[in-house]
Amino acid sequence: MTVLSVRGLTVRFRMRESAPVRAVTDVSFDLAAGECLALVGESGCGKSVLASALLGLLPGNAETAGSALLAGAGDDPATDLIAADEATLARTVRGRRVGLVPQSPAAHLTPVRTVRAHLTETVRRLTGTRGRDALRTATEAAARVSFPAGHLDRHPHELSGGLAQRAATALALVGDAPLLLADEPTTGLDRDLVERTVDELRRHTGATRALLMITHDLAAAARIADRVAVMYAGRLVEIADADAFFGTPGPRHPYARGLLDALPERAFRPVPGRPPELAALPAGCAFAARCAHADTACATQPPLTGGLACHHPHTAPADLVHPPQAAEAPGA
Structure with a gap:
């Protein structure tokens, strides 16, 4: 059973004195009952904006496109969270069908x-x-x-x-609620409470319930996630099974691999450079300026195909095959 099906979700923020901020671009994924999907990436990449869009909590200057179909229950029909009006979201969705652990x-x-x-x-x-x-x-x-x-x-x-x-x-x-959105649910917690909290969130999943966890804490993601979705500059660049992502063969996208390499128990090597401004994204791959493998092919944006959006994916096993135990990605 699919609890949430997101297709082509796009969020733009109109700005008075600059180009629109392209916070989320053409994001598509499915979330099944009983599943935990961890959405990871550096701050400012669009993760929390995506969660706000699903709950209709975006500010007035936001423009949205695409769909996010939340499965119905019993005789209740499915609801498109992006198209639903405020009355529907307030009366029948928030709290009842979608629970939120807020970032603040x-x-x-x-x-x-x-x-x-x-x-x-x-x-x-x-x-x-x-x-x-x-x-x-x-x-x-x-x-x-x-x-x-x-x-x-x-x-x-x-x-x-x-x-x-x-x-x-x-x-x-x-x-x-059938869908639980946890936006940085381990902020301010010590490691023991992190583990107890995410374990409780994981227990929320079941035959009709799923968890979307937005997190910088890769150890927490490794502990409970079934799949990992990596977001960069408003786009999904990789979606992978958690066992493969944190173990062998490891991430395939250079940025995703960089997030793991930045951990102290791995290479402890930060991703070079800085993310681009979302109001001034390049026409091609947004990670190209930080990527050692970039070439002329990266002047075009690679589509997300087979869970990967990259012209030059990694194929070698990760340096370490053990999941992280207790760390956050620097700069996340």
């Missing part, structure tokens, strides 16, 4: 309400549970993500970044 949890928490109040109200709204049962379910939701019971009556400003992240994760899990 403090911005999604009401400052005058305690964590317990947030959780209890969410339980009531999404499940219809009332009274003591709602309070008990809220406490259980907090325990799922190791949120300390002694902090449930604190307000958002009284929480550390890591605790706010755990509170937001608990809220996202309450509705058992």
Whole structure:
């Protein structure tokens, strides 16, 4: 069963004094029930914009194209998240059919309400549970993500970044939504809590549920992902099975291989150069200026074919075949 089918998703931001920002360009992928897809890449490559587009949370200067078909449930039809109006997204999609672990949890928490109040109200709204049962379910939701019971009556400003992240994760899990979007869900967490959090997110997947995890933490991706999608300058450049990506034969795209080579337990060699500005992308391969294999063929944009968009893919095994244990890609 396919939970989410994205086709040709494109997002542009109109700017008053410059060319449009091409944040996401022609992205297509499927996400099956029971699957975790990890979306990785450096900051500014379009990952979070993609998540915002799926939830209809883009600013007013955004222009979107393409489709993102979210599977229906029971007698409910499938919904195109890109074409759906705000009323539909607010009433039937957000929280109920798509759960979000936000990148900036403090911005999604009401400052005058305690964590317990947030959780209890969410339980009531999404499940219809009332009274003591709602309070008990809220406490259980907090325990799922190791949120300390002694902090449930604190307000958002009284929480550390890591605790706010755990509170937001608990809220996202309450509705058992078919699609869970986790945007940097391990920010501010120590390694033990990273593993416990991503393991809980992974347990969310099932016969009708899937997880799209946006992350810089390649160790977290290696721990729970079934597939890895690598994004660069607004485009997907590689989609691969996680075992092959982190093991043998390793990434095929030079940029994807560079992300792994930058890890301390690998070559500890950063990707040279800097990503291009999304308002001034080259006509051809956006990675060509940073790639040691670039030639005249790279003046044209390679399509994503067979899970790869590259004129000169790697074919040799990766330097190391063991998945990373605890590191983030520098510059991500």
